[in-house]
Amino acid sequence: MxxxxxxxxxxxxxxxxxxxxxxxxxxxxxxxxxxxxxxxxxxxxxxxxxxxxxxxxxxxxxxxxxxxxxxxxxxxxxxxxxxxxxxxxxxxxxxxxxxxxxxxxxxxxxxxxxxxxxxxxxxxxxxxxxxxxxxxxxxxxxxxxxxxxxxxxxxxxxxxxxxxxxxxxxxxxxGVPDGSRDMQLEKTILLEAGFDELNGVDWKKGCYMGQELTARTKYRGLVKRRLMPVRILDGEMPAPGTPVMRDDREVGEIRSGAGTMALAMLRVNVLEDLEHAVLSAGGSTILPEKPDWATF
The missing domain is CATH 3.30.1360.120 (Probable tRNA modification gtpase trme; domain 1)
Structure with missing residues (x-):
């Protein structure tokens, strides 16, 4: 039902x-x-x-x-x-x-x-x-x-x-964002939030506002961050805006969360070795989980 x-x-x-x-x-x-x-x-x-x-x-x-x-x-x-x-x-x-x-x-x-x-x-x-x-x-x-x-x-x-x-x-x-809860106004680039794979951009249509940067980001491979589901392995749900750390280096930021999952904007180089990418946020241990649809 x-x-x-x-x-x-x-x-x-x-x-x-x-x-x-x-x-x-x-x-x-x-x-x-x-x-x-x-x-x-x-x-x-x-x-x-x-x-x-x-x-x-x-x-x-x-x-x-x-x-x-x-x-x-x-x-x-x-x-x-x-x-x-x-x-x-x-x-x-x-x-x-x-x-x-x-x-x-x-x-x-x-x-x-x-x-x-x-x-x-x-x-x-x-x-x-x-x-x-x-x-x-x-x-x-x-x-x-x-x-x-x-x-x-x-x-x-x-x-x-x-x-x-x-x-x-x-x-x-x-791994689907919910508007301004997950994307920063006047900062987030569409490809950082998966808009290409999530059917939010048409690459063949005519000009639209902001098209030049969007296209340049895609064709020059300039995406350095991605919005990514993360699982809270232990500890409390970090508040939105909590920095994500790998050892003593800041590599991202928590966005919206529910249950034991949250979205986080993370540096792409952190995601290249997901099996060993155990991170922390606000005292909680988190683990990125790449969605099946993501192509990076």
Whole structure:
């Protein structure tokens, strides 16, 4: 039986108008032209220097492009998008009150929602859309559902409520970042956070803000740090921001955590010998665990 977790930490922006796709296409890291009623994408909005500012899912619902993004930072994101509107015939609106964002997990969650298990596959439902997480199918499905349809959606699919911690633990084990909890604003480069392997960058689309540094980082092999799951072998969960040490040398920093797992931004050279890369953070012993999808 699938489980669901409602994510109050997520909000929804609506981008509509004749120029909506063209407008976003010039700003974000993925190909907006691929978004359709049966396809969603994950993308990022960067600084002009190619550093992380926002990331989000883009789904199509009744002709509108809905951006599933961080609720606490939604107003800032909306403001920044409007700065680039210029003469584009497009409206950017906060519709968070009209929608709720859920994750649906469990054995064959996507299949039981009538979805192909391929990352990004989507299906319209009454009051919104369900889709296999476009970053990694192992994260299950997400749903953007009309607030007034939420109870009926849950009941019709016999979903059982789970916890945010359970979802975070599954996410962290897979090495998937959760926005600004794991990526530093105006500092993190997309390839440090796995956006290439996690379907967040399209290398064939036209120009977008921050593209030059992103492409240079990939083709010149300039990634020196990577976000990595780490297991807490003993001790307490280190707080976010705790330095990661190897002997007396600082080699990274803890980000979000759940259960006995956390994400940490680590120097790549530390990860070259994972069998012997036992590290410490805040008095706890930690061990990096490279995800299957990571190609470095």
């Amino acid at each position: 699938p489980d669901f977790v409602e994510l109050p930490s997520r909000g929804v922006l609506s981008v509509v108008g004749p120029d909506a796709r063209k407008f976003l296409q010039g700003l974000v890291s993925n190909d907006v032209e691929r978004v359709a009623p049966d396809r969603t994408i994950h993308a990022a909005f960067l600084t002009a220097q190619g550093k992380y500012l926002f990331d989000f899912m883009i789904a199509e619902v009744d002709g509108a492009l809905l951006l599933d993004c961080e609720a606490d930072r939604l107003a800032d994101f909306q403001k920044r998008l409007k700065l680039y509107k210029l003469r584009s015939d497009v409206t950017v609106e906060d519709v968070s009150a009209k929608f709720r964002v859920l994750v649906i997990t469990g054995d064959d969650a996507s299949k039981k929602l009538g979805l192909n298990a391929e990352a990004g596959m989507a299906k319209a439902v009454e009051g919104g859309v369900v889709f296999t997480d476009p970053r990694h199918a192992g994260l299950g499905a997400r749903a953007i559902i009309g607030t007034d349809k939420l109870e009926g959606f849950i009941a019709a699919r016999d979903l059982t409520e789970s916890t945010q911690e359970a979802y975070d633990l599954a996410r962290i084990k897979l």
